[in-house]
Amino acid sequence: MNAPNEQEWLQAAQRFDPEALAAIYDYYSPRLYAYAMRLLGNRDLAEECVAETFARFLHALHVGHGPRQQLQAYLYRTAHNWITDRYRRQPPPSLNTDDIDLSTGTPNPETSLETAWMRQHLRRALWQLTPDQRQVILLRFVEDLDNETVAAVLQKPVGAVKALQHRALVALRRILEREVENVPNPS
Amino acid sequence: MSPTHPDPQPDPEVRAHLDALRAIPPRDPAVAAQARQAFLEQARQLAVSARPERRLNRWKAFWIGLLYPKKEVSPMFSALTTILLVVSLLLGGSGVTVAAAQASLPDDLLYPVKTWSEDLRSEITRDPQARLNLSLELAERRTAEITQMVARDEVPPEPVLLRLQTHLQTALQLAVAQSDAQAVRALERIRQRLEIQYQRLLQQGSVTNPTAQAALVRTRAMIQTHLQAVQEGLQDPQILRQRLRQGMPETVPPQNHQPGGNPWTQDTPTPGSGYGSGQGGNPWTQDTPTPGSGYGSGQGGNPWTQDTPTPGSGYGPGPGPEATCTPGSGPMMPTFQPPRQGNGPARP
Numbered sequence: 297m298n299a300p301n302e303q304e305w306l307q308a309a310q311r312f313d314p315e316a317l318a319a320i321y322d323y324y325s326p327r328l329y330a331y332a333m334r335l336l337g338n339r340d341l342a343e344e345c346v347a348e349t350f351a352r353f354l355h356a357l358h359v360g361h362g363p364r365q366q367l368q369a370y371l372y373r374t375a376h377n378w379i380t381d382r383y384r385r386q387p388p389p390s391l392n393t394d395d396i397d398l399s400t401g402t403p404n405p406e407t408s409l410e411t412a413w414m415r416q417h418l419r420r421a422l423w424q425l426t427p428d429q430r431q432v433i434l435l436r437f438v439e440d441l442d443n444e445t446v447a448a449v450l451q452k453p454v455g456a457v458k459a460l461q462h463r464a465l466v467a468l469r470r471i472l473e474r475e476v477e478n479v480p481n482p483s
Numbered sequence: 484m485s486p487t488h489p490d491p492q493p494d495p496e497v498r499a500h501l502d503a504l505r506a507i508p509p510r511d512p513a514v515a516a517q518a519r520q521a522f523l524e525q526a527r528q529l530a531v532s533a534r535p536e537r538r539l540n541r542w543k544a545f546w547i548g549l550l551y552p553k554k555e556v557s558p559m560f561s562a563l564t565t566i567l568l569v570v571s572l573l574l575g576g577s578g579v580t581v582a583a584a585q586a587s588l589p590d591d592l593l594y595p596v597k598t599w600s601e602d603l604r605s606e607i608t609r610d611p612q613a614r615l616n617l618s619l620e621l622a623e624r625r626t627a628e629i630t631q632m633v634a635r636d637e638v639p640p641e642p643v644l645l646r647l648q649t650h651l652q653t654a655l656q657l658a659v660a661q662s663d664a665q666a667v668r669a670l671e672r673i674r675q676r677l678e679i680q681y682q683r684l685l686q687q688g689s690v691t692n693p694t695a696q697a698a699l700v701r702t703r704a705m706i707q708t709h710l711q712a713v714q715e716g717l718q719d720p721q722i723l724r725q726r727l728r729q730g731m732p733e734t735v736p737p738q739n740h741q742p743g744g745n746p747w748t749q750d751t752p753t754p755g756s757g758y759g760s761g762q763g764g765n766p767w768t769q770d771t772p773t774p775g776s777g778y779g780s781g782q783g784g785n786p787w788t789q790d791t792p793t794p795g796s797g798y799g800p801g802p803g804p805e806a807t808c809t810p811g812s813g814p815m816m817p818t819f820q821p822p823r824q825g826n827g828p829a830r831p
Contacts, residue, residue, distance in 0.1 A: 312530035358529045414503035462491040
């Protein structure tokens with residue numbers, strides 16, 4: 297799902313037009329925050345990811361690089377690379393973090409706990425996938441991006457993305473089964 | 484969606500997990516506003532200047548990157564420096580420091596540069612003959628260093644002796660790695676050079692520092708051990724190959740080489756402590772030794788056997804404390820048998 301005036305924003309952003317930059321930030325930063333939050337499960341890290349992604353975007357514009365089109369794909373790719381690079385040489389982030397939030401409007405705390413439990417298991421499973429597999433699962437089935445946009449993010453042909461998607465789903469299914477077998481349900 | 488490829492979808496269970504990930508706690512508005520403000524401020528600072536000629540473009544970025552390399556460029560810079568250094572070494576070792584280091588002794592500051600340059604030469608020398616020559620040359624260097632230090636009553640550090648042993652063993656291994664005829668020629672060359680080294684060590688005058696003297700004796704024993712191995716190899720290279728596969732015998736450990744007295748200290752010993760200059764007898768026991776037990780005050784011969792030795796075997800009761808060494812009297816063993824006068828810290 298692209299913003300309707302993305303190309304105009306991009307052209308204005310290359311001139312460092314403050315209004316265009318503010319519009320880009322306002323439109324994409326909540327999406328990037330949600331993406332990082334879903335993967336990292338930590339507010340501070342998610343904020344850091346957003347800040348770093350936009351800082352890289354500005355720097356790229358400054359040195360004459362940066363995206364010429366597909367701004368959304370560029371920003372998701374940058375955010376994903378930041379997360380992957382950050383955890384390449386160290387364990388994935390602690391997954392028992394602050395998103396077990398019972399005040400999000402769910403009337404039944406038990407349901408909320410169960411959701412949080414599923415979320416943690418999914419995150420653990422996602423971190424056992426390859427970075428590309430993790431990215432395609434999140435973008436396609438959580439962020440609800442279409443295949444063409446995901447292909448632009450991954451810089452792969454649509455056919456390759458579908459093949460990757462298939463392998464990712466199989467792997468995720470297998471890992472989740474193993475995770476559920478090994479970890480007792482807290483409820 | 485591509486018409487030729489199906490679009491794989493998650494099964495209900497996986498879908499349920501994925502749906503659980505959708506809901507996230509709300510973003511803190513204050514933090515979000517602060518982040519937005521920081522982004523816009525950063526954008527304002529980086530904004531293009533009014534004058535186009537002052538803007539940063541790709542060419543300017545290229546030149547700036549070249550003139551002021553970022554840390555990511557440093558590894559390449561470091562690699563380039565290394566390559567230049569190696570090339571300068573290959574072209575005659577013209578590096579001033581490296582050249583100056585070649586005359587250094589183990590207690591000099593530049594000595595590590597010397598050993599580093601030697602290691603580098605060993606690494607880049609591929610031809611077996613050249614490597615053999617290099618090993619012999621380095622062994623001669625080590626011997627010369629030891630001789631010079633001992634002449635000044637200084638004690639050569641242990642690593643120097645170990646390096647000498649490594650050079651000698653490398654030379655032997657390279658020699659026997661060839662065909663028998665070539666091995667014999669190489670061993671003959673090694674023999675000649677080792678004999679020269681041994682003679683130089685023998686010519687070393689008296690040394691007052693007992694520790695330095697011990698190191699000198701140990702070096703002689705090491706050279707002699709390898710000389711004997713070479714002699715064997717000259718008779719039958721196959722025997723030497725087998726011996727090298729089993730590992731060359733170690734030279735006698737330093738504490739067994741003490742010609743008398745404890746080289747580690749010259750202080751007055753604490754009675755019964757076992758430490759000191761070694762004149763205090765065996766600290767482990769004052770009893771009369773049981774004949775053949777090897778324990779006691781240490782005046783006996785070889786405690787392991789009292790049998791008549793097989794001639795040339797090197798085994799037997801031993802000639803006792805006053806014996807002198809006979810080069811070549813036993814295979815692959817240093818002929819030096821230090822008289823067992825003082826026991827000092829040596830194991831009983």
